[in-house]
Amino acid sequence: MFIEPRVGNGRELPRRGWIEVVVGSMFSGKTEELIRRLNRAKIARQRVEIFKPALDTRYHAEDVVSHNATSIRSTPIAFPHEMLLPASSCDVVGIDEAQFFDQSLVEVCNQLADHGVRVIVAGLDMDYQGKPFGPMPALLAVAEYVTKVHAVCVRCGDIATYSFRKTPSAEQVLLGETDSYEARCRHCFLEGQQERTALGTAVAEAAKH
Numbered sequence: 001m002f003i004e005p006r007v008g009n010g011r012e013l014p015r016r017g018w019i020e021v022v023v024g025s026m027f028s029g030k031t032e033e034l035i036r037r038l039n040r041a042k043i044a045r046q047r048v049e050i051f052k053p054a055l056d057t058r059y060h061a062e063d064v065v066s067h068n069a070t071s072i073r074s075t076p077i078a079f080p081h082e083m084l085l086p087a088s089s090c091d092v093v094g095i096d097e098a099q100f101f102d103q104s105l106v107e108v109c110n111q112l113a114d115h116g117v118r119v120i121v122a123g124l125d126m127d128y129q130g131k132p133f134g135p136m137p138a139l140l141a142v143a144e145y146v147t148k149v150h151a152v153c154v155r156c157g158d159i160a161t162y163s164f165r166k167t168p169s170a171e172q173v174l175l176g177e178t179d180s181y182e183a184r185c186r187h188c189f190l191e192g193q194q195e196r197t198a199l200g201t202a203v204a205e206a207a208k209h
């Protein structure tokens, strides 16, 4: 679907920027898809920079790593504006775990695309409660291309669009893997939420007596 149209028959084409967003639940293949697109751009000899939030240290401090162990070197940053200088001389910018950045990511992505950079962003569309996550809804609105990828529901095998949290933590940000999360379809996600609410009510009742 996506081409790498920077150089045609040895002559430079005018730089045209745009934004691509890859969203889905955990384990849906967002990072694999991001890495695939970035590797293709590298094969086309384009200048590629990859960024991720510094707080995401799950698999590696610097590399972007998928659940299937594919990886690519990246630069960890705390704030989106840190991308602007290094990305200004790039053809393609990749951003993983975009849900962890603040809303300024939208303006930074727009600025880069306006200046001719192809920006590819991957992130969770929803948090563990099924609520929109960070800057993702606004990015989806301004992107030229949106790809929603799906995991497999670990309960029933249907397509999964939700990331079910297995632990009681109520913080929006909680780094984790299969230890803390599982991919679930709508039906199995709702069942899990109802079980959690019922358990919470039972615990509260027991505490009264």
Ligand SMILES: Nc1ncnc2c1ncn2[C@@H]1O[C@H](COP(=O)(O)OP(=O)(O)O)[C@@H](O)[C@H]1O
Pocket (backbone or CB within 6 Å): 024, 025, 026, 027, 028, 029, 030, 031, 032, 033, 065, 066, 067, 068, 150, 151, 152, 153, 154, 183
């Ligand atoms: N429930 C699941 N559904 C689909 N893939 C899964 C599941 N659990 C583990 N995986 C693995 O996760 C890989 C995708 O990893 P990754 O690209 O890092 O996903 P994401 O970035 O969306 O969390 C798949 O290729 C598969 O090997």
Ligand SMILES: Cc1cn([C@H]2C[C@H](O)[C@@H](COP(=O)(O)O)O2)c(=O)[nH]c1=O
Pocket (backbone or CB within 6 Å): 025, 026, 027, 030, 031, 058, 123, 124, 126, 127, 128, 129, 163, 172, 173, 174, 175, 176, 177, 181
């Ligand atoms: C749902 C949800 C997830 N997280 C964390 C858990 C992981 O560290 C990342 C998602 O990684 P992936 O590459 O998409 O698998 O986000 C969180 O902090 N809060 C949540 O609600």
Ligand SMILES: [Zn+2]
Pocket (backbone or CB within 6 Å): 153, 154, 155, 156, 157, 158, 184, 185, 186, 187, 188, 189
């Ligand atoms: Zn299911």
